[in-house]
Amino acid sequence: MAEEASQLQVDPASAAVSTTVVVIGAGPAGMTLATLLQHSGVPCVVLERRSREHVAQRQRAGIVETRAVRMFDSWGLADRVLGGIPYDGILEIRVDGCSHLVSDRDGSDGPVARLCPQQVLVQKLTETFLEGGGDLRFEAADVSLHDLTGDRATVSYRTPDGTPHALACDFVAGCDGDRGVSRTAVPDGVLTAHAFDHGIGWLTVLADAPPPAHPLLATGPHGFAAHFPRGPHASRYYLQCPPDDTPDDWPEQRVWDTLRTRLGDPALGSGPITDREVFRLRSLVHDPMRHGRLFLVGDAAHIVSPMGGKGMNLALYDADLLARAVRDFVRDGDDTALDTYSARCLRRVWNDQEFSHWLTRTLHDAGDADPFLRHLALARLDRLFHSPAAARAFAELMTGLDPSGGAVPVLEPFGDLSARGGD
Template sequence: MAEKTGELTDSPESTTVVVIGAGPAGLTVANLLRRSGIDCVVLERRSREYVAQRQRAGIVETRAVRMFDSWGLADRVLGGIPYDGILELRVDGESHLVSDNDGSEGPRARLCPQQVLVQKLTAVYLADGGDLRFEAADVSLHDLTGDRPTVRYRTADGALRTVSCAFVAGCDGDHGISRTAVPDGALTAYAQDHGIGWLTVLADAPPPAHPLLAVSPHGFAAHFPRGPQASRYYLQCPPDDHPDAWPDARIWDALRTRLADPALPVGPITDRETFRLRSLVHDPMQYGRLHLVGDAAHIVSPMGGKGMNLALHDADVFARAVRDAVRDDDDTALRSYSQRCLRRVWNDQEFSHWLTRTLHDAGDAAESGPFHRNLARARLDRLLTSPAAAHAFAELMTGLDLTE
């Protein structure tokens, strides 16, 4: 935003990293930098109360738990409830339990809703003396290809501020300002619309014993825990459906049918929305001294729970690269940041796409066609009967340990 005539800013501040966005990606970057003794400023356009209540993903995968553990943060930031690593696949009403235990040693995945992780990351960062500025409006990025980029913003009381830095971490999501600061043509976007819609429902109802994915001729459904007495449900629907097309009675009837559970307990529905399943990757994930982290660089279909976990991986790679550059004057990891992150991004995109197509195509033959339905059923049969296939699935669920 251009400054108004006669409007003055304070003298520019200086820091090593400006982090745009206080979601899981931005707060993880900030905490890891803080642990490395590197100063940073976090700018978030929303209020603290709004950010703390955003409901999103619920599983911090094994690889991400071990990442936090390696930084000495796991006990401080990972709340939620214990997760035994068992996923239930219910196919035409028949239950199959699949484990994500890949045989590796160390702490396991956690059921930790995004808002709990964000609240804890925020509290730890502030308790450790971090600089986190909410309600930062009109953020703009400048001189990204120079030695000292600047970030300008407006405080809640309307004052203009400028911060100069060595690096900018763009952690403000798919619709944030970070990626729009990159000139047209500098990034290549790879997009995929899966042609599938989901209705997502949050309800005060008992959670399942295990995260549950269900396949039936009536369409895909899922049931996930979101707390001791809260559940998140997903129902396949037409991509352009509106939440108003799904009154409470229709939701519970569809869930009972697709989950093959006529006695499914009900509860007050506190939120519902519809969205299209899509995937998006921007390459490269850096421009000058701007590094895109998490959803600012890539969106993944929610199947497989990889979105937030990819953001946490990006944050770890970026923080370690900045530490190398600042502490050891070695920018090798920063220069290869995009290449290293995108290897995992495409690996998880492929897994998510495979699981999305398998569980949706295996259901309604009228939707997928008989040929694709039988292919999907064959993939499910292989997963549920082959130890090798089950092990490969477990590796992908835990976060395949790709060699960096």
């Protein structure tokens, strides 16, 4: 199977190397898609503009949610590509210094979420793909897409020494993020962009400091803060800040003093800060997620507020759907899943956008917002902490499982949400 997936042919008409799928981008979305295609015996080539070392060190998301773990397990790849440790399903939320433990266990059977940093997942996926004979080309420069609505697409690029190359393919998977070349290859007017600026900034800090017992979210009159594990001896912290702040506005002493105040932990252990940056919370959805032979995957199609940890997991979901759709087409000549790819992905995207928006507003409004909004947010949190029904709905959304328990029919109206046990 791996040998078949690595075989390429030369297209005599164009002198371009021919394959089935060109995957642009070697992050979580691209490497998941490439590995699943390889596992299905579908030939593909991955192009990445950065070096392997750079990609392997990018630190972002840290939790692979339950649905994504079970997705990898369904492919027989969970043990091979998922590092980290099983997540016990307990999230700590501190409100005005008072601690509440919330579970995201929804009662279903099967593997659970894992604390697995993005770079670990990408490294393991890359190793698996290459060991299987996969074709992964780093430092591919000047990537451009052509003939996306023709009989076959072409992707051109240059190697580090400047040599031009071209790949003819049936499909292009744009997995190169919000600022990549894939989405810019779509003509103006084809995609509708739905954008939202939350008006909130976060300072994110990576430090060699003791991780918390459970992922921790805290809110109070001084603002929002969070503390997440990033390994046995490393932590990532988040601090609400003005969107226009810069890292220079946050010297180390200010970081630790503010964390201790907002987390309600005067004894919080510190350590060397290895990375810090400020970003603005925003949400973005492009519709549709397909143009001709180009399929957008992950951040190339949608950005979600980091609250709730849905960004990387949505990318994994997209990759799974696209891999299965291409497999069905190659193996059976069935293009049904390709034709419904965008609608199926977007249903999940909007569901997770709503949940992330709800959690973002709740935890920030419960801090230093307008008193009326603060009391509304505190009421929502009180309901979460004391209502079993609210807790079950929260667990379902955190876990990432479809209420239907499987494939979602996307060509029918949503219908009565209460009949589905929805939120």
